[in-house]
Amino acid sequence: MTENRLSDRALRLGVNIDHVATVRNARGSAYPDPVRAAKLVEAAGADGITAHLREDRRHISDADIDGLMAALEVPLNLEMAATEEMQAIALRHRPHAVCIVPERREERTTEGGLEVAKDENRLAHFIAPLREAGSRVSIFIAADRAQIEAAYRIGAAVVELHTGAYCDFHAEGRFEERDAELRRLTEMASFAHGLGLEVHAGHGLTYDTVAPVAALPEVRELNIGHFLVGEAIFVGLDPSIREMRRLMDAARA
Ligand code: PXP
Secondary structure, eight states, X not given: OOOOOOOOOSSEEEEEOHHHHHHHHTTTSSOSOHHHHHHHHHHTTOSEEEEEOOTTOSSSOHHHHHHXXXXXXXXXXXXXOSOHHHHHHHHHHOOSEXXXXXXXXXXXXXXXXXXXXXXXXXXXXXXXXXXXXXXEEEEEEOSOHHHHHHHHHHTOSEEEEEOHHHHHHHHTTXXXXXXXXXXXXXXXXXXXXXXXXXXXXXXXXOTTTHHHHHTXXXXXXXXXXXXXXXXXXXXXHHHHHHHHHHHXXXXXX
């Protein structure tokens, strides 16, 4: 495992840099470099970098993971599907954290949480070597009691609760459904914490939606990517991250 500096903040911000690679790959060139972006993100005060190495390599590449592992001072959270190929890559790099996500080629982004309860045995065997290698294993799931219990049973250290539905309802003006989803996130953050799991959250978060999630006392880390990289087009990476940090701190206070 790498000796990165792990922040002891009550609420960490992990920044997902996948979409810097999306822009690069649109031209098949070397620019913009996600590792350079990650160093700027680090300097702006982020507590970690998140990158999703997809089976089809549509954004982050294997070389990006090599570069991030070599360059980062903050921890890397490697998001990946539960496949043998990804397991071998994670075991070679031994990142601080590995977040297991569902993956379907046809999806635009990680659309739902992992169905842990349906695949418990295989996932338990899948994560065991990652844990032994020293990576903290996180499971990306919907705010659902059965999934949390299954994540606990397979030996995950962390659950990351999917905030995508909450953010979508907000964006579509469906505020009653948004508030119901937020209540589910609130209850399930508390339930997971009660089991001894560390609780993270992420997907789709923006300046408009971050505060209620950041205010949940059991949540230790938010992972945010697409919005921050998009906002960086207008204001730059550093100000976009500092503003997100400010909103998180304000919500927590
Ligand atoms: N957390 C997980 C597990 C994810 O898969 C993603 C998207 O890759 C994120 C957080 C970040 O989502 P977004 O890019 O929408 O902020």
